[in-house]
Amino acid sequence: MRSDLVTTGASRAGAGAVTTFQVASPDLEAVVRDLSGLRLADMFASDGDAPTLRLVWANDAGGRQSGYVITETPIGGDQYPELSDIAPAAFVEECEIYEQFGIRPATGKPLNRIMLPPHADLPTLGRKPTREPDEVHAPHTVAGEAFEFPFGPVRQVGVESLYYGLVTSGEEVVDLYLFTWHKHRGLEWRLRGLTPPRALFFAERAEGLSAVALGWALAAAAEAATGIRPPVAAQRARAVALELERLYNHAAAMAALCQSTGLSVGQSAAEIALERLLRLNARAFGHRYLFGVIAVGGAGRAPDADAIRADLPGAYEEFKRAADALLDTNSFVDRLEATGVLTIDQARALGLVGPVARGSGLAADTRLVPGGPYNADIGTGIAVATASAGDVLARFNVMLAEAAESVRLIGQFLDAGTGAATTDLPRTSGTGLGWAESPRGEALAWVQLDDDGRISRARLRPASARNWRGFDDACRSQNVFTDIPIIEASFWLTAAGMAR
């Protein structure tokens, strides 16, 4: 860390370990080099026509050192220092910031279309860019027998809209790029002027499969901005919902893995477990996808502890039985092993999170950051599952270990006591960062509140927005066409989380 940086404010209660620094634009490049030991978790701009660039860095060291560092850099003109050459994880956000604020890296490198559909005059958060994105994708040479194979955006059954550009020589995936803007909903634009409780409704629906995690992140950001702390029992209620969300997502990922490998009986077995978990959610919290559990300042609903104690063991036994049978099936395991490999260096460079990062050996888990219910109740007892192979099987094994840990944590939180209390949110200005560990990994939210307590800028960063950038690398690792659905199931991301 540069010694000449000036601390402008540390986090308030409810946010945990967050430190914010002001960095002048000429110093930004050097600061990014200094912080390269941390994980670049997010990058976004705010403040419309006179943008401020904010970089969020995560320290995944564990224990008291875990936390976040935010750098704030006012951008005078329409350019800022080139960052993605130093921190490759910044490239997607450089493209997004150009679309929304019209500012770009100084080197003039080509930027891609990330959010805004072409030929649609949608509102932006700042001034519009002077020209359209370049639409340049990963460098590759299509020559000889190789060709580009377009796939999507309308895909089979009910899968979300997503476009793959597949470059192939017939079987092996030479390159793959994504168009992710087909279901852009302008949520961050829509959140402006809303009160945090009103914004929470949209945050829960930005990526429905992470309703608890994203809702928690936004609520925590608003709580940090206003300096309040939710009641402890409500924090435990949130944590129970978060672990139930992880359980049903991992069951759904297992079903998707079976579907992608053509194992229909295994898929049915996983979906039986999934349905039991969704019904348990409804019984415990009144909603199959756990909407409405999170409230700004606490929890809107308390879990039905008796229902969870009665139904969770059976539902998890169903999950475990299916998983054990799958791991005993060679034809299934063979399809997962050495498929979609991401090395730890790739995961680190791209700032990946969740089971994808942990399957490659990075033990990043926001539940370890001090200040939340996990640390207060469980101490150092959270077992963060990791693997080193970085393939689909490693990610699957991480998910299975996490499911077991979730069941244990739910029991501990219920024993400690849960409730639906909330702390009132004062009408005051401020900024705050919030986070939660979604089934896909770290979900982040940042809010800036005006004097009336309304949102002037909200940033939502689901784990999907982070991990899609690792998907093409995983697909390129000597895989064939039919491996792509398997890799996608193991990432278990949503297009909605990217195209929010």
Place this chain on the structure above:
Amino acid sequence: MTLWFVRGLRRGVVTTRYPARPEESARFLPGPPAFRPGALTRETAGRLAGACPSGALRLAESEGQADGGALLFDVGRCTACGRCAAEAPQAVTSSGAFELAATSRSVLIKEIPLRGRNDDTGRTA
């Protein structure tokens, strides 16, 4: 693969008996709101319309009217989020209904008559 065939046979068909029998799990699901007759004043209805994030609730247009009138409830836009019930629990409860299919769009729009006097009994503390 043979083992999976046997596993599938042993597990048998796992499904719900609905609609031949009532769906037990439906009682845990969020439902669209039900309005208590006589408990809905124009002021309360205005607050409900303001609280509804999906625009399912709106006041029927009635020029210069302080009392009476109607609240229009569009079931097709309702996400059963429960914010209206939280806003005015004395006037709104969850209906528990989940069989909401209709043969035309207009059937989904209900007109809820408001109380004639403007005393706000539905207001929460």
